Amino acid sequence: MGYTFDKISVMVVDDNPHMRKLTTALLHALGVKDVREAADGADAFKEMKVSAPDLVICDWVMQPIDGIDFVRLIRTAPDSSNPYLPIIMLTGHTELARVQEARDAGVTEFLAKPISAKNIYQRLLNVIENPRPFVKSKAYFGPDRRRKTEDYTGPEKREENKNKEGLSPEEVDKLMEE
């Protein structure tokens, strides 16, 4: 028997109404009934205290609080309702430095646009089946990043990728997972 998503609640945070509508529609189609929406990080942070979602899917570029600041708020604000909340960052930023920034802010999964029903579903599965332990140190609180970039020997360190302007979805996955 497979999974059913009808009992989980997801908050979608995106300042673009069209993308928000799409993400919500895809989640509904995958069986998620309880989808809350917010147009920016500040509203989402307030709303989370009331609705207590099981998962957040957020965009990066938003105002006044962008996706990265929103993730940091969830992870480290004293009044955060759930610092361990799984967060999927949905973004068009696929440059190496940006992916590292998202990971270091405490993002659980990175979903690079273009999006599809299949890759949203795969990210949901990853969050559920491979939950990351959390690491708490003086410098960092968030999902275990496994290996710091300076130790990383995966594809983005290869010579041919040094000057590349964007990572492929596979390279993004590798960076998030390794």
Added chain:
Amino acid sequence: MSEGRGKTEYQVIKPINSLKAKIGNGPGFIDPKIIQKAEKIIEDMSDEFVDIAVKEIEKLETLVLEADSGVLQGNLQKIFLISHELKGQGGTFGYPLLTLIGNSLCRFIEKLENNKELLEGDKAVIRAHVDSMKGVFVNNIGGQGGRIEKEILQGLTIAIQKQTNKWTN
């Protein structure tokens, strides 16, 4: 549990997986028909995206036209944000060329941000990107591997190369 890597003390915490408890027994499987149905939603929203994208490109044209009055530098952030959004959505809704043009423009603007003032050639490169984005919808170019698409991208790459060379010379 506290552990140490060299001098760095850290604690590893395994939070309760509340999601797992709510979704039934695995392993992860979903009826492929459900995925197909969900993908159809993206197709259905594609026309809506075209209307939105055309309006956003018109906004870009206005912002670029203001270059003539010397305020383009102040508009760079707005141009970046719109291009970034088009870049993100283009591929999702079947216009991957729009994504590639948007990406090219975003990277060029990032490079420009280190410059003190905009040169005429910089403005021309931005205009060329906006014109190319417009061309995607005027000509309804839904792919990215064809001859026209390659020519467009190659043209933009050469224009950027020529212009960035001028910065250093």
